[in-house]
Structure formats: C-alpha cells, structure tokens
Amino acid sequence: MSAKKIQILPLNRVEGDLELHLELRDGAVYEVRSVGTMYRGIENILKGRAPLDSLVITPRICGICSTAHLKAAAKALDMVFGVDVPDNARRVRNVTLMAEQLQNDLRHSFLLFCPDFTHAAHARQPLHAEAVQRYLPLKGTTARQVIQQTKTLLEIVAVLGGQWPHSSFMVPGGVVSVAGVNEINQCRSLLRNFRRWYEHRILGCPLERWLDVKNRTNLFRWLEEKPAHHDSDLGFFIRFCAAAGLIRPTGGYRNFLSYGAFEMPRQTAVKRINGGKTLLPGGFVNDGVPATFNQEKIGEDIACARFTGYTGSRHPFNGLTRPLAATEDDVKYSWAKAPRYHNLPAETGPLAERVVAADPLFIDLVTPDGPSVFSRQLARLVRPAQILPVMDTWLQEIGHSPEGFFTNYAKVTDGQGFGLVQAHRGALGHWLQIENGRIAHYQIITPTAWNASPRDGAGRRGPWEQALVGTHIDNPAQPIEAEHIVRSFDPCLVCAVHTVAT
Amino acid sequence: MKIMTTTLYWLQAGGCGGDTWSFLSAESPDVSELVDMLAVDVLWHPSFSRLRPAELATLHHQIETGDQTLDILCVEGAILQGPEGTGMCDTLAGRPKMDLIRALAAKAHHVVAVGTCACFGGIGGDATAQATGLQYDKWTGGGLLDAGFTTGSGRPVINLPGCPCHCDALTGTLTALVNGTPLELDHYNAPADWYGIMVHQGCTRNEYHEYRVEEKRFGEKGCLFFYMGCHGPLVYGPCNKSLWNRRSSKTRVGVPCFGCTRPDFPQKYPFFQTRNIEGIPIDLPDGVSRAHYLAYKGMAAAAAPRRLIKRKTGI
Numbered sequence: 001m002s003a004k005k006i007q008i009l010p011l012n013r014v015e016g017d018l019e020l021h022l023e024l025r026d027g028a029v030y031e032v033r034s035v036g037t038m039y040r041g042i043e044n045i046l047k048g049r050a051p052l053d054s055l056v057i058t059p060r061i062c063g064i065c066s067t068a069h070l071k072a073a074a075k076a077l078d079m080v081f082g083v084d085v086p087d088n089a090r091r092v093r094n095v096t097l098m099a100e101q102l103q104n105d106l107r108h109s110f111l112l113f114c115p116d117f118t119h120a121a122h123a124r125q126p127l128h129a130e131a132v133q134r135y136l137p138l139k140g141t142t143a144r145q146v147i148q149q150t151k152t153l154l155e156i157v158a159v160l161g162g163q164w165p166h167s168s169f170m171v172p173g174g175v176v177s178v179a180g181v182n183e184i185n186q187c188r189s190l191l192r193n194f195r196r197w198y199e200h201r202i203l204g205c206p207l208e209r210w211l212d213v214k215n216r217t218n219l220f221r222w223l224e225e226k227p228a229h230h231d232s233d234l235g236f237f238i239r240f241c242a243a244a245g246l247i248r249p250t251g252g253y254r255n256f257l258s259y260g261a262f263e264m265p266r267q268t269a270v271k272r273i274n275g276g277k278t279l280l281p282g283g284f285v286n287d288g289v290p291a292t293f294n295q296e297k298i299g300e301d302i303a304c305a306r307f308t309g310y311t312g313s314r315h316p317f318n319g320l321t322r323p324l325a326a327t328e329d330d331v332k333y334s335w336a337k338a339p340r341y342h343n344l345p346a347e348t349g350p351l352a353e354r355v356v357a358a359d360p361l362f363i364d365l366v367t368p369d370g371p372s373v374f375s376r377q378l379a380r381l382v383r384p385a386q387i388l389p390v391m392d393t394w395l396q397e398i399g400h401s402p403e404g405f406f407t408n409y410a411k412v413t414d415g416q417g418f419g420l421v422q423a424h425r426g427a428l429g430h431w432l433q434i435e436n437g438r439i440a441h442y443q444i445i446t447p448t449a450w451n452a453s454p455r456d457g458a459g460r461r462g463p464w465e466q467a468l469v470g471t472h473i474d475n476p477a478q479p480i481e482a483e484h485i486v487r488s489f490d491p492c493l494v495c496a497v498h499t500v501a502t
Numbered sequence: 503m504k505i506m507t508t509t510l511y512w513l514q515a516g517g518c519g520g521d522t523w524s525f526l527s528a529e530s531p532d533v534s535e536l537v538d539m540l541a542v543d544v545l546w547h548p549s550f551s552r553l554r555p556a557e558l559a560t561l562h563h564q565i566e567t568g569d570q571t572l573d574i575l576c577v578e579g580a581i582l583q584g585p586e587g588t589g590m591c592d593t594l595a596g597r598p599k600m601d602l603i604r605a606l607a608a609k610a611h612h613v614v615a616v617g618t619c620a621c622f623g624g625i626g627g628d629a630t631a632q633a634t635g636l637q638y639d640k641w642t643g644g645g646l647l648d649a650g651f652t653t654g655s656g657r658p659v660i661n662l663p664g665c666p667c668h669c670d671a672l673t674g675t676l677t678a679l680v681n682g683t684p685l686e687l688d689h690y691n692a693p694a695d696w697y698g699i700m701v702h703q704g705c706t707r708n709e710y711h712e713y714r715v716e717e718k719r720f721g722e723k724g725c726l727f728f729y730m731g732c733h734g735p736l737v738y739g740p741c742n743k744s745l746w747n748r749r750s751s752k753t754r755v756g757v758p759c760f761g762c763t764r765p766d767f768p769q770k771y772p773f774f775q776t777r778n779i780e781g782i783p784i785d786l787p788d789g790v791s792r793a794h795y796l797a798y799k800g801m802a803a804a805a806a807p808r809r810l811i812k813r814k815t816g817i
Contacts, residue, residue, distance in 0.1 A: 007595075038516065038582070038591065038592045039582070039584075039591040039627065039630065039631060040582070040591075040625075040626070040628070040631055040633075041627050041628030041629075042625075042628075044628035044629070044630075045625070045628050045768075049772065050772030050773070050775075052772070052773060053772060053773050055773075055774075056760050056768065056773045057768060060520065060625045060665060061518055062519070063518040063519035063521070063524075064519060064520075066520065111550070112549065115552060118552065119552070137551065138533065138544070138550055139534065143534070147526060147532055147534055148532060150526070151526060151529070151747065154527055154747050155748060155749045157747070158745075158746050158747035158748075159749050160755070161755060161757070162746065162750050162753070162756075163741070163746030163747060163751060163752055164527070164746070164747055165520045165523055165524060165666060166666055166762075168757050169756070169757050171720055171774075173720070174720075174721075176720045176721055176755065177721075177755035177757075178723075178756075186749070323585065323630045404721075405721060406720050406721040408720075
C-alpha cells in the first residue's frame with residue numbers, strides 16, 4: 001500500500017480562500033480536509049449599525065453574487081418591518097437576481113470550469129486541442145464571447161438598479177427605482193440578444209428543444225441529432241465529459257437542499273415549477289426522500305471551525321462568530337463553519353435546485369448512484385433555458401401592472417427576521433435581530449459554507465469533502481480529478497488551484 | 503513602433519473579488535481586447551491563470567530575485583494583518599499574503615491599488631482581521647507600506663478607489679502606464695482624470711439639488727442629498743460621467759451615493775440618512791463656504807419653480 005499526502009490550494013476566493021488537504025492510499029483519496037483560509041468577520045462589522053446598513057455592507061461580501069446578498073438582506077428587513085412587497089418590486093427583485101445568475105452560470109462554466117479541459121493532464125485527450133481553442137483564458141473563442149455577452153446581462157441590473165456589482169436598490173418594502181417604458185424595452189432587448197446568442201452558441205438549439213430533454217437517453221439522442229447540437233459548447237461539454245470519465249458518479253452524500261427561489265407576483269402569467277410558494281420549490285431531499293423545508297432545522301456546528309463560544313450546533317438566531325486566535329489547531333482546521341440541516345450535511349446549488357424540483361432529467365442523472373461532476377455542471381449550464389422566458393414575461397408585466405415598486409413601512413421597528421434566497425451557488429440565508437433601533441445580531445450562511453463545510457461534532461465531513469473520498473488520482477502532482485469535483489460545486493473561489501506534493 | 507510586452511501580476515487579498523468582476527464589464531476595449539492592444543503579459547490573475555502551483559511558486563521566486571521583471575502589480579482587497587499582526591487571516595500556501603505583497607511591491611515598476619479596500623482598507627474585516635490599505639489606513643498615510651514608499655517608477659501606490667473600482671478608471675490607468683502617457687495624481691494619489699470630479703457631476707437629479715427639491719422617502723424623485731444620505735456632492739468619482747455598465751448610476755435610479763471612494767468608507771454613521779441639524783446637512787459639498795452655501799440654498803429653495811415641486815416626471 002502506498003500513502004501520499006497532497007495539498008490543493010485553490011488560491012482564489014470570493015467568499016473565502018480555500019485549501020484542500022488530501023491523503024491518498026493506493027492512488028485514491030482516503031482522507032480530506034477542506035480548509036477556508038480567509039477570515040473577515042463581516043457579521044461582526046454589522047453589529048451596532050443601523051438596520052438598513054446591511055443593504056450596503058452585505059452585498060460587498062461577494063463580488064459575483066452581490067445582488068443575491070442584497071435580496072436576502074432586504075427580505076430579512078421586510079420580515080422585521082412587516083411590510084408587503086408590491087408585485088412590480090417582486091418582479092424587479094427577481095429579474096435582477098436572475099440576470100446576475102445567468103452571468104454567474106456562464107462565467108463559471110466557461111471562464112472558470114472549462115479551462116480545466118485545457119489542462120496538461122488532459123493533453124492526450126483527442127478533444128484537448130479544441131478545448132484550448134475554445135477555453136484558453138482571455139483568448140479562447142468561447143471565452144471571448146462569454147466576456148462580451150455576460151456583461152450585457154449586467155446592464156439589466158444597472159438599468160433597474162443603478163450599477164453592478166454592489167448596488168443597494170432593494171429596500172424593505174420594495175425597490176427604489178421606477179422602471180418606465182424605455183427601461184423595460186432596454187432590458188427586454190438586452191435579454192433577447194443574449195437569448196439569441198445562448199441558443200446559437202451555447203445550446204445549439206432553441207430553448208424549447210433543449211427543454212424536451214427529459215432523461216439520459218434523450219440527452220444522448222439530442223447530442224447526435226444535429227451537427228449544431230454536437231458542435232455547440234453544450235455539445236462539446238457533454239462529449240468532453242464522456243471522454244474524460246466525468247459522467248461517472250463521484251462519491252458523496254445524496255442530500256440536497258434548496259430554499260426555494262423567486263417570490264411570485266400575485267398576478268402573473270408565469271407558472272410555478274412543481275408546486276411550492278415560489279417559482280422553484282424549496283425542500284430537502286435526503287437520499288431520494290423529499291421533505292418540506294423548515295428553516296428552524298438549520299444549525300451551524302463549529303467543532304472543526306476556528307471559532308469558539310459554544311459547542312454542538314446552533315440555529316443562526318443564536319449563532320456566534322467569535323474567532324480563535326492565531327495559533328493553528330489540528331482539530332479546528334477551517335475558517336468556515338459547518339452548516340447542517342436537521343444535523344445532516346447537504347449539497348446546495350443548481351443541481352440541488354433541480355432535484356428538489358423533481359426535474360426528470362436530473363433525477364434520472366443522479367439515480368441511483370448520486371451526482372457527478374457532469375450532472376452538477378450541466379445543471380448550471382442549462383439553468384438559463386428555464387429562466388430566460390420567465391424574465392421576459394415578468395419584464396413585460398411590469399408595464400401592465402397597476403402595483404407600484406415600493407410600500408412605505410411605518411418606521412424602523414425592533415424584532416427578528418430572516419431572508420432566504422437561492423443564490424447562484426445555492427441556499428443563502430441572512431438572519432437578523434434589531435434591538436433599540438440597531439442591528440444586535442446578524443448571521444449569514446452562504447451556499448459555499450454548506451458545500452465547503454468542514455467536519456461537524458459527529459465527525460461527518462462536508463459535502464465536497466465527502467465527494468472527494470474514494471476519487472482516484474492519476475498523478476498526485478496534478479490532481480485534476482479532485483479539482484474538477486471541487487469546481488463543479490462553483491465554490492465562489494475562482495479557478496486557480498494550487499498543488500503541493502509533500 | 504516596437505511593441506514591448508508589459509508584465510502584470512494581479513493579487514487578490516481580503517476582499518470580495520468585485521473589482522475583477524467590475525473590470526470584466528469594461529467596454530471598447532473589453533478585457534481581452536485590452537490585453538491584446540496593450541500587449542500585456544498577465545503573469546498571474548487568480549481568475550484567469552492556468553499556472554500550476556509549482557510554477558506560481560517559481561514565478562514568485564523569480565520576481566523576488568529580479569529574474570522576472572514585474573511592470574505592474576495590481577492589488578485588490580484589503581490587507582489583513584490579523585490576528586494579532588500575524589497576517590494569518592489571509593494566507594497563500596501558508597504564507598501571509600501581506601508578506602507576499604510587500605515582496606512583490608518592492609520589485610514592481612508600478613503598484614496599483616484597485617478598489618477602496620486595497621487603497622484604504624475599505625470594508626476590510628472586523629477588529630480581528632486588522633484590515634488596512636496598501637499605503638493608507640483610512641485617512642492616514644502609511645498602511646502596509648510606509649507613507650513615503652515609492653515604486654521603481656518613482657510614484658507612490660496609485661489609488662483607484664471605489665467599491666468596486668469603476669472599470670474605466672482601471673482600463674484608463676493601465677493604458678496610461680503601459681503607454682507612458684501622463685497620469686496626474688490628485689487627492690490621495692488617485693488619478694485626476696477619474697477622481698478629479700464629484701459623483702454629483704452629471705447626476706440627472708442636479709436640478710433638484712439646485713433648487714433644493716428634496717426626496718424624503720424612497721421613490722419620490724428628488725435630490726437625495728438633504729435627507730437620504732447621498733454623498734454625491736461630497737466625494738470624488740466618475741459614476742455619473744462614466745456610467746455604470748454603460749447604462750446608469752445609483753443616484754440616477756434613486757439609490758443614494760454611499761461615498762464608496764472615500765477613505766473612511768464604510769462610514770461609522772448610518773447610510774440612507776443625512777446627518778443634519780434642523781434640516782441643514784452637517785457635511786456640505788466639498789470645499790464650499792458654509793455661510794454662503796446655506797444662504798444660496800435657502801434662496802434657491804424659495805426660488806424653486808412650481809414645475810419641479812409639482813413634478814410628474816419619472817426621472
């Protein structure tokens with residue numbers, strides 16, 4: 001038996017730097033630690049500040065999903081102040097969050113994930129040369145087009161919210177902006193152009209054709225149906241994954257969490273997907289068994305996180321963010337806490353959204369052996385197909401709706417509230433308490449915290465730790481297999497992965 | 503003219519990555535065109551590089567020994583010196599990033615602080631994180647680097663504040679540095695071309711400000727300066743001259759300017775409200791004479807045309 005320790009140090013962060021420490025036995029991952037290496041303490045910055053300051057501070061946690069944080073913060077305040085959000089404000093909040101999501105899904109897929117296909121470890125792949133031509137950073141044909149196209153989506157956020165990233169246009173009671181006929185036209189035109197490009201370049205077919213793909217067999221039939229499908233970026237992705245063995249399920253849990261996404265306007269032509277109160281339903285699927293979601297079952301465990309102040313698990317209303325001093329600790333190995341749902345680790349993100357929504361294609365892909373790099377990334381890559389038509393309908397409805405964009409709240413009141421959203425990487429929650437007109441308590445659980453979490457007090461690994469266990473690593477100097485798995489979670493730390501064999 | 507390659511290293515420290523994502527909104531040229539046009543060799547950017555870890559370690563070594571020239575070092579995010587001055591709140595392969603930044607800055611021909619966090623500490627972190635800027639700590643000279651620090655070019659750290667930094671300020675500054683064209687530094691070593699005007703300049707609500715037609719609650723369509731906490735007339739920045747994402751700005755859609763280019767951002771007092779004494783803002787537009795300004799605003803309010811007070815426009 002041969003044993004080897006390697007470290008993978010993905011340098012980049014958006015919500016926190018990350019390192020992976022792997023132990024290999026006989027060429028396969030035997031033990032793993034996911035280590036968050038940055039600490040900022042945003043929750044502590046908020047304490048004592050005015051309640052609305054969360055709308056300015058929390059978007060700045062994350063440069064690629066600031067609108068998601070803004071929405072979570074605004075929803076928590078809506079709840080505390082007990083204010084109803086009018087239909088048009090719901091539409092503007094949803095459409096801007098969706099625009100940011102499309103941008104994230106495309107940038108992650110083609111600027112951060114697919115450059116792995118150009119990696120030297122894949123040099124013997126027949127598709128390698130084409131991958132380089134498509135995905136070489138800043139130079140590849142697809143890379144250039146994705147840079148050009150994704151920024152047009154962000155123009156939608158700017159038209160409706162002033163700027164991207166880091167605006168604060170959502171406030172308790174709605175949004176501050178008032179979209180007129182020109183603004184709606186601009187957004188719809190930007191969206192139409194984006195859709196045309198997405199259908200032509202990424203899917204290789206109209207959205208409707210793709211949405212007919214309901215299972216594995218359909219998927220491969222679609223691929224070979226037309227040269228346009230085969231040659232599109234989606235077609236190339238499927239072919240590359242098949243050739244590189246990425247369709248095979250990895251290890252890992254089969255627990256999926258979604259908070260549910262996009263509040264419905266009271267009057268709308270848009271239909272909910274698979275029931276639920278929101279456009280996409282919330283829920284928790286535990287090894288194939290669906291359950292309704294209840295935020296009271298969320299807890300954060302710090303047994304292996306570099307924090308102190310309590311033992312066991314705490315609901316975020318009672319959570320603490322009290323960092324430990326400088327010394328490295330062998331037990332407490334990460335700056336990330338370990339969120340658990342009903343004491344269980346859970347994967348969240350686009351794939352979890354699809355599984356919770358009982359989407360037939362993705363249920364088929366994860367049954368019976370659980371997720372793969374392929375299914376996780378595919379869910380992200382095709383998410384726009386479902387979202388684009390909804391955005392256009394809601395934009396059109398803004399012009400016809402008599403409801404305004406803002407309901408005035410009586411005054412700033414004390415109390416507690418939470419704001420849960422499906423951010424682009426999955427379940428995002430803000431929990432807030434206001435006392436004497438000031439923020440007394442603020443806790444945030446990000447999607448990456450769910451996916452990247454360290455072990456809990458019961459010794460259970462976090463989702464991507466568990467997904468890595470058992471993974472065969474061909475060349476410990478270039479553990480591309482592990483990198484694919486971690487990047488398929490869209491870890492909010494971008495793509496540079498750093499490996500040191502020791 | 504012979505085209506020389508310019509080497510650039512981009513380091514992300516304690517921040518959100520938003521300056522990189524803002525940079526990706528650059529237009530005419532976009533980021534990939536800019537790199538081609540200026541013949542920039544991106545030695546490292548955490549989002550765009552494919553270097554293997556061993557290669558990155560070699561690159562650091564070569565820059566530190568002088569075997570690899572470093573023309574431009576861009577730093578994004580605050581420098582986290584905590585806990586207790588160790589720098590362990592933000593590390594790269596076990597090494598505090600603050601140490602790496604010091605080593606690279608000593609070799610770079612130009613150092614650019616991209617965004618308010620890198621300039622002044624910005625949002626930074628809590629007390630444990632001990633955030634600071636590259637060459638300023640909030641208003642005070644001297645951050646990670648001494649107040650007197652200059653790079654190989656003889657310049658101090660070039661500050662491009664903003665949360666995030668506006669992409670035009672970054673593309674323009676990089677272009678001037680590569681081409682060797684003039685770049686005049688103004689307040690807090692920020693280039694005058696983008697930080698020589700107020701955020702207020704070009705705001706579509708200027709006429710409301712002029713006649714003191716105020717907004718007191720969200721969505722009313724007035725000037726946000728008097729009650730809603732707008733910093734547009736108080737801080738420097740290009741937001742209403744070079745629109746965001748080519749489309750708009752916060753103040754145009756009714757979001758107050760939060761003063762994100764200012765060294766004290768995020769301010770200690772609440773956002774969304776103007777500190778005032780009996781309706782008179784405590785902070786007046788930068789540089790005005792208080793007595794004259796108050797007299798002028800009092801008369802302007804009295805002279806406000808009815809079409810503004812009874813406005814129906816959606817702007």
